[in-house]
Amino acid sequence: MKVVAAMSGGVDSAVAAARAVDAGHEVTGVHLALSRNPASYRTGARGCCTIEDSNDARRAADVIGIPFYVWDLSERFHADVVTDFMDEYAAGRTPNPCLRCNERIKFAAVLDRALALGFDAVATGHYAQLRTGPDGLIELHRALDHAKDQSYVLGVLTQEQLAHSLFPLGDSRKPDVRAEAARRGLLVADKPDSHDICFVADGDNAGWLREKLAERSPNPDGGWGGRIVDDATGEVLGEHEGTFGFTIGQRKGLRIDRPAPDGKPRFVLDIEPVTGVVRVGARERLAVDRIEGDRARWCGTVPTRLEGTVQLRAHGGEHRAVVETDGDLVRIELLDHAEGIAPGQAAVIYDGSRVVGSATITATHRVSGTAGVAVAGVARVSS
Numbered sequence: 001m002k003v004v005a006a007m008s009g010g011v012d013s014a015v016a017a018a019r020a021v022d023a024g025h026e027v028t029g030v031h032l033a034l035s036r037n038p039a040s041y042r043t044g045a046r047g048c049c050t051i052e053d054s055n056d057a058r059r060a061a062d063v064i065g066i067p068f069y070v071w072d073l074s075e076r077f078h079a080d081v082v083t084d085f086m087d088e089y090a091a092g093r094t095p096n097p098c099l100r101c102n103e104r105i106k107f108a109a110v111l112d113r114a115l116a117l118g119f120d121a122v123a124t125g126h127y128a129q130l131r132t133g134p135d136g137l138i139e140l141h142r143a144l145d146h147a148k149d150q151s152y153v154l155g156v157l158t159q160e161q162l163a164h165s166l167f168p169l170g171d172s173r174k175p176d177v178r179a180e181a182a183r184r185g186l187l188v189a190d191k192p193d194s195h196d197i198c199f200v201a202d203g204d205n206a207g208w209l210r211e212k213l214a215e216r217s218p219n220p221d222g223g224w225g226g227r228i229v230d231d232a233t234g235e236v237l238g239e240h241e242g243t244f245g246f247t248i249g250q251r252k253g254l255r256i257d258r259p260a261p262d263g264k265p266r267f268v269l270d271i272e273p274v275t276g277v278v279r280v281g282a283r284e285r286l287a288v289d290r291i292e293g294d295r296a297r298w299c300g301t302v303p304t305r306l307e308g309t310v311q312l313r314a315h316g317g318e319h320r321a322v323v324e325t326d327g328d329l330v331r332i333e334l335l336d337h338a339e340g341i342a343p344g345q346a347a348v349i350y351d352g353s354r355v356v357g358s359a360t361i362t363a364t365h366r367v368s369g370t371a372g373v374a375v376a377g378v379a380r381v382s383s
Contacts, residue, residue, distance in 0.1 A: 249340015
């Protein structure tokens, strides 16, 4: 097959490209330029779209012995990932930009371009496995190395996209991948993994959002500040500089002026971006037993009812659940309660190790008997 190897400049994508060559494919390495000014994105070895990463990817392609190109997807990335990130936080939701990047950039824009150019598939360094099911459909499964499993952020892929994808690292463990890179003479063998959000240059998400969202402020004075309010009593406990600095379940950095009467820590329960109110309360108020979602994406056949598990964070555990679908609406009953679940997050649905699909959370319902009601996408509590 003719294969595009998406090369981020890290060790995983470099080894994935080399393995695609070993498998007999005709491989071309491609690095994605996601900013017209890469210096404005993260520098050093923490991101995945910097000048340093581009150079590392080119050197790896030279060692492997494959052609290498840079594809400029900066406008698409800004519109589909960066702007989406800002819009979601402005509405009080908690997005996952890496998941959105996989959906709209790596397996939409890149795959579409590759197929249009006559390639058969795109190979990436994601830790996940593909299998052919008994019905002939391509199934997405968790990686052998559960500590590195990335099937959660791939839960947005459709059957058509999976049929043109390769994940050469799915049956490997990270230490073995690094050792293989060293044997192959790849200079990225010891390069640290990327983390944090690549387009936030200094890692200060709240500061970055405050600057970018200044023109959208709902307050007359142009600020995003507001009050921190006790959810049970309505007492004002402090002030803040922007609702985008908070997420449901957050405990640290609340800047509360007075301690709780019971001495227990408070957690963020609700976020109201229009009024600027952040509601806080006891940890037990975070427990959720039902979730609703939309923007469903299915890896294969759409289920009407499924008893399986859901994963609610990229690095979170699984929760036993009953999933029911009604068109684009997904209802999830959590048999294992979850905490700190926020609208905007993805609920990825599993049947054993197989990824069934995903939905974007729009509302949560708390165990206490009060329901989280979607208000501008924010989970609010009603008595």
